[in-house]
Amino acid sequence: MATxxxxxxxxxxxxxxxxxxxxxxxxxxxxxxxxxxxxxGIEHCFDNSLYCCNCIVQVHSSGSHPFxxxxxxTGSHFEATSLNDLGYLLHLGHHGQPCPNVSSKRSPxxxxxxxxxxYHTLCVHFCAxxxxxxxxxxxxxxxxxxxxxxxxxxxxxFSLLDLYHYITLASKGSLYDFNASLVEMTNPAFPxxxxxxxxxxxxxxxxxxxxxxRRGQAHGIDDFIPSRRKGSxxxxxxxCPEIHFNVDLAEILSAGPFDL
Ligand SMILES: [Zn+2]
Ligand SMILES: [Zn+2]
Ligand SMILES: [Zn+2]
Ligand SMILES: [Zn+2]
Numbered sequence: 001m002a003t004x005x006x007x008x009x010x011x012x013x014x015x016x017x018x019x020x021x022x023x024x025x026x027x028x029x030x031x032x033x034x035x036x037x038x039x040x041g042i043e044h045c046f047d048n049s050l051y052c053c054n055c056i057v058q059v060h061s062s063g064s065h066p067f068x069x070x071x072x073x074t075g076s077h078f079e080a081t082s083l084n085d086l087g088y089l090l091h092l093g094h095h096g097q098p099c100p101n102v103s104s105k106r107s108p109x110x111x112x113x114x115x116x117x118x119y120h121t122l123c124v125h126f127c128a129x130x131x132x133x134x135x136x137x138x139x140x141x142x143x144x145x146x147x148x149x150x151x152x153x154x155x156x157x158f159s160l161l162d163l164y165h166y167i168t169l170a171s172k173g174s175l176y177d178f179n180a181s182l183v184e185m186t187n188p189a190f191p192x193x194x195x196x197x198x199x200x201x202x203x204x205x206x207x208x209x210x211x212x213x214r215r216g217q218a219h220g221i222d223d224f225i226p227s228r229r230k231g232s233x234x235x236x237x238x239x240c241p242e243i244h245f246n247v248d249l250a251e252i253l254s255a256g257p258f259d260l
Pocket of ligand 4: 237240
């Protein structure tokens with residue numbers, strides 16, 4: 001602690017620098033407009049440059065960072081805005097580019113998406129090429145888990161669901177408190193209730209699917225070990241003797257009293 005105490009002022013200054021930007025007043029890299037926007041927040045671009053409105057949307061479209069938070073310089077301070085407010089569209093199915101088969105009349109769907117840095121409102125354009133691929137599965141292909149299987153309005157990133165799974169296993173933290181942290185990250189000044197019930201439903205489905213995968217049921221393990229009860233999600237101890245798996249009956253019958 002003493003070694004830190006000597007540097008408290010310098011450390012505090014470097015943290016406070018985040019409230020300011022040394023390039024304020026400069027023009028954006030495109031050379032057309034003033035750089036007033038920056039990527040900030042818990043998850044952000046490593047490049048901390050200031051951009052104009054068009055360029056900051058372009059940087060995040062090409063870098064596929066739809067869940068970064070954006071701030072705008074007002075003249076006296078940075079104010080929270082969002083990629084959605086600046087016109088960002090999330091296109092599914094074409095590496096971030098618009099689907100050539102989407103009708104120009106079809107408007108994007110405004111969705112609430114939960115990520116590890118809170119909730120986001122994003123306008124999503126679904127791909128219209130693959131008629132057999134439903135909207136929920138298109139979302140899953142982009143690692144977004146839908147909150148419902150019928151015209152989903154909300155989704156959660158796979159990263160968020162994995163994070164919750166690890167946190168709840170290690171700390172036994174409740175979903176209510178986990179969601180409260182997400183709500184706080186979304187808008188600390190005016191926290192609003194978000195998708196708690198949807199998150200509860202999705203985490204239960206996510207956990208079930210994980211256990212089906214981990215028990216081998218998703219890979220048809222019953223076909224390889226027919227001696228086990230069909231469809232079982234129980235974990236068998238791999239070193240305990242199990243006939244037809246790691247020992248055969250003759251070996252057990254011929255074993256001495258201390259062999260097993
Ligand atoms: Zn960013
Ligand atoms: Zn620009
Ligand atoms: Zn398409
Ligand atoms: Zn065992």
